[in-house]
Amino acid sequence: MKAAILEKYGPADSIEIRDMPTPVPAENELLIKVRASGVSRAHTMMRAGTPYLARFAVGYPRPKRKILGTGFSGIVIEKGKNVTKFEINDEVFGDTALEFSANAEFLTISEDGLVLKKPHNLSHAEASTWGDGALTAYSFLFSVIKLQPKDTILINGASGAIGTCAVQFASAIGAKVTAVCSEKNFKLVKSLGAQQVIDYKSTDITSTDQKFAYIFDTIGNIPFSKAAKILSHQGVYLSPKLSLSLLWHMIKSKIFSGKKALFSATGMKAAAVNRKIMSEMIDMVTKHDIHQVVDSTYNLEDIPKLHKFIEEGHKKGNIALTI
Numbered sequence: 392m393k394a395a396i397l398e399k400y401g402p403a404d405s406i407e408i409r410d411m412p413t414p415v416p417a418e419n420e421l422l423i424k425v426r427a428s429g430v431s432r433a434h435t436m437m438r439a440g441t442p443y444l445a446r447f448a449v450g451y452p453r454p455k456r457k458i459l460g461t462g463f464s465g466i467v468i469e470k471g472k473n474v475t476k477f478e479i480n481d482e483v484f485g486d487t488a489l490e491f492s493a494n495a496e497f498l499t500i501s502e503d504g505l506v507l508k509k510p511h512n513l514s515h516a517e518a519s520t521w522g523d524g525a526l527t528a529y530s531f532l533f534s535v536i537k538l539q540p541k542d543t544i545l546i547n548g549a550s551g552a553i554g555t556c557a558v559q560f561a562s563a564i565g566a567k568v569t570a571v572c573s574e575k576n577f578k579l580v581k582s583l584g585a586q587q588v589i590d591y592k593s594t595d596i597t598s599t600d601q602k603f604a605y606i607f608d609t610i611g612n613i614p615f616s617k618a619a620k621i622l623s624h625q626g627v628y629l630s631p632k633l634s635l636s637l638l639w640h641m642i643k644s645k646i647f648s649g650k651k652a653l654f655s656a657t658g659m660k661a662a663a664v665n666r667k668i669m670s671e672m673i674d675m676v677t678k679h680d681i682h683q684v685v686d687s688t689y690n691l692e693d694i695p696k697l698h699k700f701i702e703e704g705h706k707k708g709n710i711a712l713t714i
C-alpha cells in the first residue's frame with residue numbers, strides 16, 4: 392500500500408510517499424480501507440518534532456510510528472476473530488492518536504480505539520477531520536469547562552480547525568460568541584453563529600473594555616497575562632497550546648482563587664474517554680446540523696506541499712487527503 396513516511400523529524404520535504412506492507416489486523420482489530428485522512432496543524436508539529444517535549448510522547452530521538460496521520464474515515468474490509476462491535480463493509484471514522492498510520496491506503500485499529508460508525512450524511516473527507524480540531528473544541532467547551540447558554544466566550548483563531556467548530560458548538564447551545572479572525576473570514580465566522588466578529592489585524596482585543604467569562608485562545612497567541620485583563624472576575628482562559636508561561640499560570644491559578652488558565656491535550660486522553668466525548672459531539676452535530684468547514688482536499692502525493700501550506704497558518708477550517 393502507499394503511505395506517507397517520516398523517518399526523522401524535520402521540514403515538510405522529509406515526508407516520502409512509499410510502498411509499505413498492508414497491515415494485518417490482530418484478533419481485536421479492524422482493517423480499514425482509508426478513503427480520507429484529515430491533516431492539521433497538530434500533524435505538522437508532530438512531523439517537525441516540536442515542541443521538543445512532545446517527542447517523549449511521539450518518539451525520541453525518532454518518530455515511534457513511521458506512517459504519518461491520525462484522522463481517518465473509511466470502510467472495514469477485514470476484522471480479527473474477537474471483534475464484535477463492527478461488521479465488514481461498515482463505514483467508520485475516528486482518530487488513531489499516538490498510533491498514527493492514517494496517511495495511508497489501509498490502517499488497523501482496535502475496535503476499542505477511537506473509531507465510530509460514520510453517520511450517512513457525512514462525507515469521508517468531512518468525517519476524517521472530526522477527531523482533531525472538532526474533538527478538541529468540544530472537549531474544551533463541555534469537558535474541561537461546562538459552557539452554559541448565555542455564557543460569554545471570546546474565541547480567538549475562529550477561522551481555524553478548532554475555532555470553526557468552537558464557534559458552532561458554543562453558538563448551538565446559546566452561548567454569546569465573540570470571534571477574533573481576519574476581515575476576510577468575517578462572513579464565514581458569522582455564518583457559523585458568532586454574534587460579534589473582531590479583526591485581529593486592526594484591533595488588539597485585550598485593549599478593549601469588554602469582559603468575557605471564557606477566552607478560548609484556539610491558536611494560543613494571547614498570553615494569559617494579557618487575556619486576564621478582559622476576563623471577568625472568575626473568568627477562565629483556555630488554550631490547546633502548552634508553553635512554560637501557561638504552565639506557570641496554571642499552577643498559580645490552581646493555588647489562588649480568581650481567574651484561571653487551563654490546558655488539555657486531546658490526543659493524550661484514553662481512547663474510551665475520547666470515544667464517549669466524540670459520541671456526544673456527533674449527537675450535537677446531528678441535532679444542530681453542524682458541518683465541518685473543509686478548506687480543500689488533496690491527494691496523498693501532495694502531503695509535503697500541504698504541510699507547508701498548513702504551516703503558513705492561514706487555512707480555513709480543515710484539510711483532508713482523499714485516498
Ligand SMILES: NC(=O)c1ccc[n+]([C@@H]2O[C@H](COP(=O)([O-])OP(=O)(O)OC[C@H]3O[C@@H](n4cnc5c(N)ncnc54)[C@H](OP(=O)(O)O)[C@@H]3O)[C@@H](O)[C@H]2O)c1
Pocket residue numbers: 431432433436523524527547548549550551552553554571572573574576591609610611612630631632655656657658701704705706707708
Ligand atoms: N491540545 C490539543 O489537544 C490540540 C489538538 C489539536 C490542535 N492543537 C493545537 O492548536 C493550535 C491550533 O490548531 P488549529 O488546527 O485550529 O489551527 P489552524 O487551523 O492552523 O489555524 C489557522 C487559522 O488561524 C487564523 N489566525 C492566524 N493568525 C491569527 C491571529 N493572530 N489571530 C486570530 N486568528 C489567526 C488564520 O486566519 P487568517 O488566515 O485570517 O490569518 C487561520 O484561519 C495548534 O497549535 C495545534 O497544534 C492542540
